[in-house]
Amino acid sequence: xxxxxxxxxxxxxxxxxxxxxxxxxxxxxxxxxxxxxxxxxxxxxxxxxxxxxxxxxxxxxxxxxxxxxxxxxxxxxxxxxxxxxxxxxxxxxxxxxxxxxxxxxxxxxxxxxxxxxxxxxxxxxxxxxxxxxxxxxxxxxxxxxxxxxxxxxxxxxxxxxxxxxxxxxxxxxxxxxxxxxxxxxxxxxxxxxxxxxxxxxxxxxxxxxxxxxxxxxxxxxxxxxxxxxxxxxxxxxxxxxxxxxxxxxxxxxxxxxxxxxxxxxxxxxxxxxxxxxxxxxxxxxxxxxxxxxxxxxxxxxxxxxxxxxxxx
Numbered sequence: 001x002x003x004x005x006x007x008x009x010x011x012x013x014x015x016x017x018x019x020x021x022x023x024x025x026x027x028x029x030x031x032x033x034x035x036x037x038x039x040x041x042x043x044x045x046x047x048x049x050x051x052x053x054x055x056x057x058x059x060x061x062x063x064x065x066x067x068x069x070x071x072x073x074x075x076x077x078x079x080x081x082x083x084x085x086x087x088x089x090x091x092x093x094x095x096x097x098x099x100x101x102x103x104x105x106x107x108x109x110x111x112x113x114x115x116x117x118x119x120x121x122x123x124x125x126x127x128x129x130x131x132x133x134x135x136x137x138x139x140x141x142x143x144x145x146x147x148x149x150x151x152x153x154x155x156x157x158x159x160x161x162x163x164x165x166x167x168x169x170x171x172x173x174x175x176x177x178x179x180x181x182x183x184x185x186x187x188x189x190x191x192x193x194x195x196x197x198x199x200x201x202x203x204x205x206x207x208x209x210x211x212x213x214x215x216x217x218x219x220x221x222x223x224x225x226x227x228x229x230x231x232x233x234x235x236x237x238x239x240x241x242x243x244x245x246x247x248x249x250x251x252x253x254x255x256x257x258x259x260x261x262x263x264x265x266x267x268x269x270x271x272x273x274x275x276x277x278x279x280x281x282x283x284x285x286x287x288x289x290x291x292x293x294x295x296x297x298x299x300x301x302x303x304x305x306x307x308x309x310x311x312x
Contacts, residue, residue, distance in 0.1 A: 140179035
């Protein structure tokens with residue numbers, strides 16, 4: 001499971017895209033239209049697009065015009081995790097979600113929504129405020145998607161093998177979340193892009209903690225899937241990088257592989273030194289035969305006196 005904070009683009013005036021309305025993002029996420037995949041909140045299973053836009057766009061009290069108003073998160077399970085979830089809920093082993101009945105699909109999507117809500121509790125908690133926050137303190141709306149689409153960044157598109165906008169094959173279940181920067185009371189600003197952790201700033205004469213623990217949020221969501229659904233991740237999965245993900249975990253893999261390469265290189269250098277030493281001995285024998293014989297006889301006499309055989 002890879003939890004991700006999506007990158008924020010800026011326009012020519014260096015104003016972030018999320019400083020205005022969320023209508024563009026929300027409308028894009030509404031592309032897979034169906035009742036089973038509609039927007040959901042922490043408490044509601046189905047929320048219309050118009051309400052999503054209204055609630056996010058109007059939850060911005062105290063924020064200035066060019067400040068970020070909302071953020072885009074995504075929760076991305078691996079194929080093995082999805083298969084495990086499906087088998088646990090339906091008893092089926094599948095290769096495509098289309099193999100499920102309508103009732104089975106609804107059950108899988110509903111459970112995945114519950115998991116996302118758990119992750120939003122984790123998201124809120126990792127702001128580390130004096131009063132521990134939960135998903136109920138947030139204004140957010142999620143959306144389940146079962147497809148991924150080729151973009152201009154994919155190699156298949158660049159090579160002309162696929163067209164931009166085509167569906168990618170396989171199991172691609174994931175979820176997107178639009179979450180307001182302000183909490184539900186519109187008194188606390190919560191930015192997951194804040195790198196400080198636990199620092200205190202003055203706001204309206206009061207000391208307010210800020211900061212977000214990105215790494216801990218990702219790790220907690222990852223481990224939550226295993227404990228919630230009794231899924232034992234293999235060692236490979238613990239270091240699995242889905243999309244561009246698991247930066248921390250992936251770095252550990254890269255470091256481990258790098259150390260292995262260095263170790264193999266050092267072993268190769270040691271072997272090379274041994275071979276070079278032997279080659280030098282052989283070369284010396286041909287270039288300076290008298291010197292080699294003289295040294296051999298000298299060592300022979302010495303070792304006879306010491307009662308041992310000479311070594312060339």
